[in-house]
Amino acid sequence: MDPIERHYMDLTRRRFFGRCATGAVGALGFSALSELLAASPASAASSTGVHYRPKAKRVICMHMEGAPSQLDLWDYKPQLRKRFDQDLPDSVRDGQRLTGMTSGQSRFPVAPSLFRFSRYANNEDGVWISELMPHTGAIAKDLCFIHSMHTEAINHEPGITFFQTGTQQPGRPAFGAWASYGLGNVNANLPAFVVLITQGFGNMQALSARFWGSGFLPSEHQGCQLRSSGAPVLYLNDPPGVERTDRRRMLDLIGAMNEKEMARTLDPEVQARITQYELAYRMQASVPDLVDISDEDEETLEMYGPEVRKPGTFASNCLLARRLSERGVRFVQLYMRGWDAHGNLPGEIRLQSKAVDQPQAALVKDLKRRGLLDDTIVIWAGEFGRTVYSQGALTSTNYGRDHHPRCFTIWLAGGGIKPGVSVGKTDDYSYNILDNPVSVHDLHATLLHLLGLDHERLTYRLAGRDHRLTDVFGKVRPELIA
Numbered sequence: 001m002d003p004i005e006r007h008y009m010d011l012t013r014r015r016f017f018g019r020c021a022t023g024a025v026g027a028l029g030f031s032a033l034s035e036l037l038a039a040s041p042a043s044a045a046s047s048t049g050v051h052y053r054p055k056a057k058r059v060i061c062m063h064m065e066g067a068p069s070q071l072d073l074w075d076y077k078p079q080l081r082k083r084f085d086q087d088l089p090d091s092v093r094d095g096q097r098l099t100g101m102t103s104g105q106s107r108f109p110v111a112p113s114l115f116r117f118s119r120y121a122n123n124e125d126g127v128w129i130s131e132l133m134p135h136t137g138a139i140a141k142d143l144c145f146i147h148s149m150h151t152e153a154i155n156h157e158p159g160i161t162f163f164q165t166g167t168q169q170p171g172r173p174a175f176g177a178w179a180s181y182g183l184g185n186v187n188a189n190l191p192a193f194v195v196l197i198t199q200g201f202g203n204m205q206a207l208s209a210r211f212w213g214s215g216f217l218p219s220e221h222q223g224c225q226l227r228s229s230g231a232p233v234l235y236l237n238d239p240p241g242v243e244r245t246d247r248r249r250m251l252d253l254i255g256a257m258n259e260k261e262m263a264r265t266l267d268p269e270v271q272a273r274i275t276q277y278e279l280a281y282r283m284q285a286s287v288p289d290l291v292d293i294s295d296e297d298e299e300t301l302e303m304y305g306p307e308v309r310k311p312g313t314f315a316s317n318c319l320l321a322r323r324l325s326e327r328g329v330r331f332v333q334l335y336m337r338g339w340d341a342h343g344n345l346p347g348e349i350r351l352q353s354k355a356v357d358q359p360q361a362a363l364v365k366d367l368k369r370r371g372l373l374d375d376t377i378v379i380w381a382g383e384f385g386r387t388v389y390s391q392g393a394l395t396s397t398n399y400g401r402d403h404h405p406r407c408f409t410i411w412l413a414g415g416g417i418k419p420g421v422s423v424g425k426t427d428d429y430s431y432n433i434l435d436n437p438v439s440v441h442d443l444h445a446t447l448l449h450l451l452g453l454d455h456e457r458l459t460y461r462l463a464g465r466d467h468r469l470t471d472v473f474g475k476v477r478p479e480l481i482a
Contacts, residue, residue, distance in 0.1 A: 054452025055416025061379040066339030069386035072113045074409040076128035082114035106182045108389035111399035122420035132353035135361035144412045148424020148433045151405045159383030166469045173215035178330035180221040186328030189286035191224040196317040202348035220272040228312025305358040315359040343400035351455020377415030388429040416450040418482045441474030449476045
């Protein structure tokens with residue numbers, strides 16, 4: 001059925017029940033309807049409740065858009081130096097699909113990492129981390145590395161969509177929107193879901209607002225992007241000649257009109273509109289205070305690095321993520337663009353790593369010293385990994401890597417995550433998973449579990465089906481939980 005036709009049919013039913021509500025039959029009907037809604041999976045997680053006691057209250061997700069190379073950062077493969085420029089064995093690739101960028105290559109030459117790795121202490125025997133991430137290595141005891149992540153997508157757009165929404169198809173709610181829907185908002189003056197974007201130094205893929213959209217959930221759950229220049233939020237400031245009292249009167253009038261429309265149609269989007277208008281009004285006072293970091297002491301600013309005072313840098317956004325989290329924002333999504341290194345990977349990854357290493361380590365340390373890490377989940381991930389073979393020419397000082405969904409590395413911290421461990425193992429080429437594969441659906445199920453939400457019960461009824469973040473897949477992974 002056409003979506004518009006379905007929409008009008010829904011509105012017709014809402015009007016019918018709304019008009020019946022004033023009589024005895026209507027009261028009886030709504031009584032039965034209320035019982036059905038109470039038992040419905042779509043209402044299982046209310047805006048103020050969870051399914052069981054949570055370990056975490058909020059999430060900070062750092063997405064390295066473009067897919068950083070696990071081989072050059074986290075998945076140490078020293079034996080590859082002996083295999084420089086050798087063809088990747090057919091038995092390793094095993095006919096797995098390639099992107100159009102390397103499918104026509106006559107050779108698939110093995111490209112060992114140019115970078116040294118050091119072993120950093122954690123709760124196990126130690127974890128190998130690239131020289132590009134020394135600050136992150138220093139906090140290894142607080143991190144949980146997953147070396148066996150895998151995904152269904154092989155290109156950026158569907159890959160990011162899958163990692164953020166649980167499906168490659170556009171139009172579904174983002175993880176942050178599901179968190180807002182399931183847990184509700186804590187701070188009435190800020191959105192439950194906030195997005196921060198940093199422009200990187202390498203090849204940058206496009207970012208679409210649907211990556212933080214609410215999909216079929218009420219629009220109040222969509223992410224709110226804070227900008228790095230000009231007004232932090234578009235249209236937040238009053239236009240010239242309009243006083244705050246004028247804005248208040250205007251909102252009161254619009255609110256009264258929307259209340260009448262809500263009573264007439266029972267359309268939840270009208271209520272969402274009322275809520276968003278009121279939130280925007282309150283944000284006029286809360287956002288300027290949020291982005292004003294003059295109250296931060298010098299020790300904190302130095303910890304995040306020299307770029308922290310420049311709006312829009314990764315250091316600045318990491319500090320803002322902490323400030324948002326301590327103000328009760330449920331989900332903060334950071335995007336660091338520029339990791340799509342198909343050529344000149346050594347040069348690009350040096351710049352990218354330098355921009356993120358100190359700030360991301362500072363964020364974890366800052367949360368920990370303020371007592372926030374225990375109930376804040378921190379995620380560092382890309383949409384997939386990178387190939388062991390070089391895309392294009394391979395020299396002793398330069399190489400590129402193509403997309404690789406079969407295995408990649410992410411790390412987690414805080415919020416009930418088991419610290420100081422490494423989960424999963426890849427083969428000698430970091431091409432296939434040998435042990436303990438973890439899917440994106442498993443990751444989502446586990447993170448929702450830590451937030452006190454059962455991924456099979458956090459659903460939304462649409463078109464005759466109960467939809468969820470994990471679709472019909474995913475299982476909670478106890479080896480990731482403290």
